[in-house]
Amino acid sequence: MTTYVLVPGFWLGAWAWDAVAADLRAAGHEVHAVELGHEPDATAESHVDDVLQVLEKAGPAVLVGHSGGGPVCAAAAERARERVLRLVFVDTGPLPDGVAQVEFNPPEAQAWIRARIAEHDGVQPMPTRAGFAQLGTSTAGLDDETFADLHARALAEPAGVVLTGARRGTPDPMLPKTVVACSFTEAQARELIAAGVPAFAEMAGPDWSFAELPTGHWPMLSEPTELARLLGRFGDPA
Template sequence: MTRFVLVAGAWLGAWAWDEVAAELRAAGHAAHPLTLSGLAEKRDAPAGQRTHVRDVVDEVERLGLRDVVLVGHSYSGVPVGQAAGLIGDRLRRIVFVDANVPVDGEPDLAAWPSDHVRRAIGANGGFWPPPEADDFAGQDLTDDQIGRFTAGATPHPGATLTEPAVLNRPLGELPGTYVKCLLDGEEPPPAAAELLESGNWELVTMATGHWPMFSRPRELARILHEAATDR
């Protein structure tokens, strides 16, 4: 049995993984979706980049998990990637799901065109507002799935995007899988491409949009199962 810690991207909490977690449990795994500080049911907790890294590490330690697959989607690849180097031999594998990859000394926003995000954070009291329904066009989501997203989303703490990452171990030294969702662009980001050249990482593609836990939960669960077991 593999223990999965599942961390969703910006605006989302543990609830986003409900369908994927159910599939993993049906396959005999343990699934632990995690809400990061400042989001969903933890929306009142102050949060910065280091807080989110600590959230992931603390969850692994609190539950006494070993043989752990850390799964980071979108933004959460940044704290998950940092946490992976801090849990030592508890780690089995990292899986980045269409995720941002932490670069030592750089904030998340440095890796992509994000001036609009900085402006939005400044105009909204230090938080990045969730997307509106029209922003999901072309992402393989039904109206019901979009409605579920927008109903559950909470503003994202801006400091988590602007504070620099701190890596205590190069990610290329750790075993990993990068899942690229092709409707959100066919090429992995440059930092992910570097990982894929390390020899310790593999690339898997999905013909869906940026939120496969909503659009293709069963397929994503199968990919996570294979990433954990085909070793």
């Protein structure tokens, strides 16, 4: 039996992990899905604190971060190393110290995101399918009904979460780290690693591995059973 701590990405609540969590629990594992704060003053750092609070009670655990939750998990693992068995990034990766999620986007997309926040009183609402296409985020695998439900349940992301980065420490090269690649391939990731792209460069070490799950950016909704199966492989062999 392994304990899993599941961290959602932008606009999502802990509910997004329901199907994955159910499959993991059915296999005998303990699962804790984190509810990240969406208060107006929330930041990337406060989201790290949210994860640390769960790890303090639930760890040692496999720590899993999706999308915007990935950089948060990287920072949390460095502050609570003894509580983390493995770090898993679902269609995401770490970001360098203090780098905000918005900075992962090209300049025109950054400008669009900042304009949306300004237009919506300091929060970024979840984009439409067309908006995600404009940002280059794949909604493949989600039929219209599933995407509509996702969009209806989405929580607006506070500006501080989008526009600030988490404080990083020193990654432990002895901590296993796995990227579940869904909307990109391992080959594409390795090209970006070789090119030194900041969001991928850290993945070059022998402590990193890849597992491909071809679907869109939300595999917990489009392929929950397969994602749970993959996560089950990453459990503590002891």
